[in-house]
Amino acid sequence: MTVRDVASRLRAEARATNERRLLVLSGAGDAGLDAAREALDAADVAMADATLVGHRDALACEHVTPRDAGALLGTTREAVVYDAREECRPNALGRVTGAVDGGGLLVLVTPPLDEWSARRDRFDEGMAVPPFDRDDVAGRFRARLVATLRAHRGVAIVDVDTGTVADDGLTYPAPRLARREPSPPDEHAFPRAAYEACRTPDQVDAVHAFEALRDPGSAVVAEADRGRGKSSAAGIAAACLAEEGLDVLVTAPAFRSVRELYARAEDVCDRLDAEYDRSETTRLALADGGRVRFAKPPAAADLPGDPDVALVDEAAALPVRLLEAFLDAPRVAFTTTVHGYEGAGRGFDVRFRETLAGSDLDVADVRLDDPIRYAVGDPVEVWAFRALLLDARPPVDPLVADADPEACEYVALEQATLADDEHLLREAFGLLVAAHYRTEPDDLARLLDAPNLRVRALCHDGHVVAVCLLAREGGLDAETREAMYTGSRVKGNMLPDVLTSQLRDEAAAAPVGHRIVRIATHHAARSRGLGSALLDGVREEFREADWLGVGYGATPDLLSFWARNGFSTVHLSTTRNDTSGEYSAIMLDPLSERGEALAARHEAWFTERIAGVLADSLTDLDADVARAALAACDATPEPGLSDDRWRVVAGSAYGSAMYSVDPEPFRRLAVCALVREDAPALAAEGRDAVRRERLLVLKLLQCRPWDDVAEELGYHSTGQAMRAFGDALQPLCDAWGGDVAERERERHR
Template sequence: MTVDRVANALREEARATNERRLLVLAGEGEATRAAAVDALDAVDIESRDVTYLGESEGTPWERITLASAGDLLGTTHGALVVDCHEACRPNALGRAVGAVDGGGLLVLCVPSLDSWPDRRDGFDESLAVPPFDVADVAGNFRRRLVGLLRAHPGIAIVDVGDGTTEPTVERDGLTEPAPHRPVDPPAAPDDAAFPDSVYRRCRTDDQVTAVEALEALGEPGTALVVEADRGRGKSSAAGLAAGALALAGRDVLVTAPQYRGAAEVFARAREVLVDARALAGDPDESDPTLLETSQGRVRFEKPTTAAELPDGPDAVVVDEAAALPVGLLERFLDAPAAAFATTVHGYEGAGRGFSVRFRDRLEESDFDVTDVSMTDPIRYAAGDPVEVWAFRALLLDAGPAVDSLVEDTGRDSPSPDYRAFDAADLLADEHLLRETFGLLVAAHYRTEPSDLARLLDAPNVTVRALTHEGHVVSVALLAREGNLPADLRAHMYEGGRVRGNMIPDVLTSQLRDEDAGVPEGLRVLRIATHHAVRSRGLGSRLLAEVRSEFAEDVDWLGTGYGATPELLDFWRANGFSTVHLSTTRNDASGEYSAVMLAPTSDAGRDLADRHSRWFVDRVAAMLSDPLDDMDPDVVRAALRSVDGTTDLDLTEWEWRLLAGMTGGAGIFDTSPRPLRRLTVRYLTDAGGPTTGEDADGEPSEALLTPRQERLLVRKALQGHSWGAVAEELDFHSHGQCMRALGAATRPLLSRFGGSKTTQELERLK
């Protein structure tokens, strides 16, 4: 059987069932691409409806590079050719699968299946983190992928060799299902607020239900959560509703991790406005991120900007909400009305993590919350074999163990087991692999298919877990960093990038410490605890086990993450110390990042000590300039987490200034430095942030209240105006705010000033 006959048979079956089929062409690169041309020429798919995802420029179709696979989001194609010869990128593969229409073909051009797992490509090079090289990368992800290609229905495999011999058909991919039965188009609901023309654009009953629920965004106090697997039309439903709201004069603010993820929202909103002839200006020349009518509009902003609710929108639509962290999502609870559309299973984020971690905050808000679930596929029939294969191959639907299996962990049951998982363990037990990866997906907003390949193949990555009766309850993904040769350290120092060594890179290139890459460390890439057993100390237990196991093998443990007070307190409680705060917010998390170290050797202690010391010396200047908008509670927690403090180094005159502030805080404006240094000393002092000490050295009541600490951060460290500080901290007047700062200064002088300020304070009584 020739390639064109295999392709024709697949195409006929795909069209008859409104499903997709997958054609694997194995062999040399040029031969597989030529076979793909022959296959698609033979079927009834026009070239303009075919897109090539790969690096070769010699194909007749529109080309998108593998690195730009995100451009496929929101698009639909009759056929997609994915060329895996230069690199097999899991994220690109997932995006390609979702972009093929019902009745279409996904074509994979791959090396010989028997040799493919042992070849090394461009993606493997990204996993070869120095000091490892590409020869150290395993081929487990592709070995598993090949096995699933050979096992799943709806997948044809043809070996075309080097193109000089007759192709060999390993599988024809035919499933011989019953023909697809067309269904009647959905009808508009009775008494709908949106025009019938909006509902006529719905393609399933699910979509009608979602759009009808989204009508509630026209009234303040409403929030909706729309959950669906990919390809169910949730973004389209949001777009139709946004267009209808703009027709009614509403200002709709749309956000998503990237605009391309929200492109479908704007495409559907544009259709509504064009149908109604309401779109201002030339529809073909308008800004794709802004749709305006005479009274309403639909506009896009990136999440960190949108969270500020610029220009007071009437409603906010957050697409791919599960891809955003909880802290950023919470800021949208101040909107008049909001809709959160999220993918239940997918590489943008995990619906489970969204529902577990954010839904509590949403339910506690003042919103009247409505849930909408969409299950009917839009682009292809339910049960599509290509979707089933992709979900299993990329673990898109992986999740933690069922709650009932683990919920007794840490109570009356025996202590969970500490286990090391290597790739062989995970590949030998599909349930273990799914629970491990599923827990990482559920707990972290940026876990994606490429992380599955990294977990299975990267030479510097290892996995440790706690298990209860064989089920994963807590997991840590760990990466070795450092131990770099002199030439690589010099390369980093001079501005070059070295893959996978985040902490040495930051300490070397940004903080000018060329020796930071000498010690070897273990960075915690991800740590996650099953939601059913949180707050039982399991994450801390896992970190303690990791530290015990690796203490004699590495010089430090480290982590870097979007800083929140809760996370800073967690890492501090587990022996990690802040050594750096990023000076720009992460676009995805909306947070400033913290880098923390926990030394395990003398070399690690030297590294941590000098960076703690440098951090304390520079942090006041950072907080008064690039970090002047950092949450004061994050500042408090970050400084509290520093393993070290600073010499006050104040003159007698500066001590007198500080004493004078207790009676008139206006003195602060004449010389801010003394109070800034005193505040840093207080917040970084071992007992300062939470307790004082009595004459016997025993803990006493806290020196300052949290409100007083926030006042010191906002005014003394971040330099906000008296008016802004008074408003934020609910002081009745500027004067009251100034007097409060003076009152907060007095106990600090009693603790740190000693005899230097005693006489001055007596004079001011």
């Protein structure tokens, strides 16, 4: 049997079942690409309907690189050829799989399968971070990938060097019932044309659910696996709402994610003969005033222009804090992927659902199960889910119901162990997916193969209840440190890179540390100290290192968590993350004398520069984030004020002196008050003390106008805010001002 025979039969069966089939062409040199060309011809796939993903434009069809495979999201192709010989990128593999239409072929061109795991490619080079090189990268992910290819139905494997057909990929399926045809619901508010644009009964149900958004105070959640048409349903609904004159604000992690949404919205407008214009800012503006516009998540969370409807697509890929902001919209809808190719953290299900249920919104839920582009039970989808662990889940809740630190065992989950134990791998990776919105298929390969990564866990009765992913960083030679200092990017050394290139500390990359990349606790066992217990185990195991570190999107709760576990703030980023909208915090926990020296100098410098940064780049930083970041800094800054400056400060605290004549000493005093553990309380009442700390941040450190400060903090007037400002200064003067402040106090008494 030839490649042409295999491809022809695979395509015939795929068409007959409206499923996809996978054809693996393994071999040396370019024989696999030559065979792919023959396979497409034999399968009657026109080059105009095919895409080649790879580093060489070797076929007469559309061509994209593996890194740009995201361009295929939202598109459908009769065939996609992935030339994975130079770079097998898991994210790209997931994306190209999703782009193949029912009846189509996914063609995977590989080296000889028995040799593939021992080869190193461009993706491996990305994991070869200093001081490691490419030879230190393992091949466990590809070994696992080959095993799944050989084990799953619907996968044909041909050795193009020998012409051997290891598996023809045919499944010989039994006859199936015809797909249910969609029809409009008996009663509907959206036009009938909208329902005629639906392709499955599930999609009809979803569009019908979106009708609730015609009324203020409503929320809709549409949940589905990829390829079920949830974004298309949202686009149909958005067009109907805009046709009624409503302003619909759409957001997603990237605009490419909503291209299908806009395509379907335009299709419905055409069906309704609704006039519309497209623009870069509005995207879709109807003649009668309705519109469907797009904004990136951080900007959209502010609800610019007061939209009538906020529509959050791919909500599972956004942090919970950002999702909560959309609940202020008059009407809101969320579409969320159950098993995603681009990160599918279950923060939406586990944490946000409770917040949504507790809101004043009337919530309607709808789930789409029937695939749009291919039949239920498609073997290529089943294979992709297993190969990329798209359906990985933590242990079920009852298995960890009794977990606490005393009942758990600290376990080093070695990469070889995870590769050999599918159950353990699924639990550990599933917990990372559940807890973090950015976990993606690439992370699976890194977890198994990256030489700088370690996985540590707490296990309860053999089940993973908490997991930590660590990256070894630092320990770089003088030449590499100099290159980093002068602007070169050094892979896999995030914290040394920031401390060296941004903060100009060339020696920072010499000590060896371990950065905590991710840490996750099972949602059914939170608030029991498991995360802290896991960090204690990590600290004990890696005590020979110089430091532990972490970098993350800063929130008050997270800053407090890391501070409680011995980490100290040394840096706040000055730009927001495009997806989360958060500023990042970097914290260190020193483990050795070298680590102590590194942390001490950066803690001290952080307290010296933070006032200027808050007054400039971080003027929009949330005051509670600033308070928590300062409180988490393990430094003891001194006011260091001259007698003249103490008289100005004390005069403002006790009398009529004006802080505006010399704000700098007030700012230094505010930093001391917010950082030092021995700082006096700013007020007897705990709640008022918090407000006064916010006052110091907003007025002294971020230099906000008095009127804005008073309004934000709930003071009745600007005068009341000014008096509270003086009251907050008094205990600081009493504690640190000495005789100068005391004399000033007595003069004004």
